[in-house]
Amino acid sequence: MESYLNIDHVSIDFPTANGPFRALDNVNIQINKGEFVSIIGHSGCGKSTVMNIVGGLYQATEGGVILQGKEVNEPGPDRAIVFQNHALFPWLTCYQNVELAVKSVFGKTRNRQQIRDWTLHNLELVHMTHAKDKLPAEISGGMKQRIGIARALAMEPKVLLMDEPFGALDALTRAHLQDSLMEIQADLNNTVIMITHDVDEAVLLSDKIVMMTNGPAASIGEILQVDLPRPRQRLDLADNADYNHYRSEVIKFLHQRHARKAA
């Protein structure tokens, strides 16, 4: 059966002064509907590049991305992006930030009341209703990221793309947001691709962990299926043998087997 999202033999060359630089080589990932996929790998291996190709911000040199049977090669709200540095418009309040997205995507199909309700609903989903009239500069980093997630979810994307969404946050805030994200995921059952550096985060959240080899010409090293039952509780998992097994698999990959498999 054709998978929901198919990253099909994607390679990309960046033009540089010394000729083309092959950042990704033959990256192949199949993702099912409702699946939560993490991409993990060493810094600079090309994780963001994969995401930017799926998001349509970069064009693959070879291969392509197929979503629900159709090739996608430009950005669009069906592949909403949560940026590492939230990328909220600093001159708009939290509400207006989300509203702008809702208006752009649903402005033609929904009336004013529906737009308003949907905006508020998404703010509620990330528990940010209380700060809806604040400017981004007036709320904490974790809160900004929540608004960024609300904005992305409000587009009702087919795939939610997150590039190290919690990378800039402290451990405690990060844990809170991970829990929120799991809750939302249980509710909405989105298809998610998340980039992370954090092994625990990857195992805790994912159904599938994609481990990338080092660049240049990075590719997929291994794909790990995480079959832990949901809902997952971080405290219970600390002593869970399966959890620790998955964890050590990822760590071993990152520290021993990250090099490209001999062809």
Added chain:
Amino acid sequence: MNDKLIYFLEITGLNWFVPLAKIAGGEPAGFQFQQLVKMIGLPLIAMLAFLFFWHFGAAKVDTSLGQLPGPVQVWEQVKVLNEEHQAERQRETDFYQRQEQRNANKLAKNPDAEIKVRDFNGRPTFIDQIWTSLFTVFVGFLLASLIAIPIGIVSGLSQNLYNAINPLIQIFKPVSPLAWLPIVTMVVSAVYVSADPMFSKSFITSAITVMLCSLWPTLINTAVGVSSIDRDLLNVGKVLRLGYFTTVWKIVVPSSIPMIFTGLRISLGIGWMVLIAAEMLAQNPGLGKFVWDEFQNGSSNSLSRIMVAVLAIGLIGFALDRIMLTLQKFFSYDKTANIR
């Protein structure tokens, strides 16, 4: 209420009064008093020292037009110039009254009589010249902004376009207004021909010269501001599939407003300086012409009157800058930024 007042004072750059407002609002007077001394006391001391040196220094300089005027003589001329202005206004109202009277009489004798309505053309006073200059600089600056901001935005968004026009900008930017002036004068005389011109040629010439010199700071600052927009913000726009104009209006303009205004402020400052020089050189009405006429006139009061003009030019320049600063603070999303 008090918070609003303080916000108003801060945003308009009237920081001097903030401590007073805070004392009135019941904040500890001791600290606010220190602030007051710092903000009002120190500038006051500097001002007094300046007046002191001016007063005694000027007394030692003898020119062909007599002694260099000190603050006292200059203040005298401020009053004289104001009186002249009032007198001229009086003459104007009298003139129109007489004319009306005359015409009314004529019509009373013969209802079909042809009546003449003529405009008063008295000599423009100092204050008239100030208004002329202000209007000219405003028009020139407005034209410059209307051209520079859109070009700045478009070239900030497109690296290729920026590379294309950058050499032109760099070449024209340092050109002195005095070099432009003859060309502008000739072009305006050649192109602006109409039987019943809405604006005088001299006005157009001055305004265009101002425009040519105040284009560049706005253009460059806008382009730099636009090209340094956070890429992620533009990417959000792409994900939302915003069109070109929506992107410009919703993302590009708001995020580069601070830089645009920095450019506008510099432009207006340059425009004001350029205008005075252009008016002097081209004998176009305005403060520059006033200065030049006084210089040619060479009476014993001329130097004092020129100094009044110098001070007026400075104060107006300062006020224009404050107005721009206030607008900048008002339109910037980041109210906490320390804009000077």
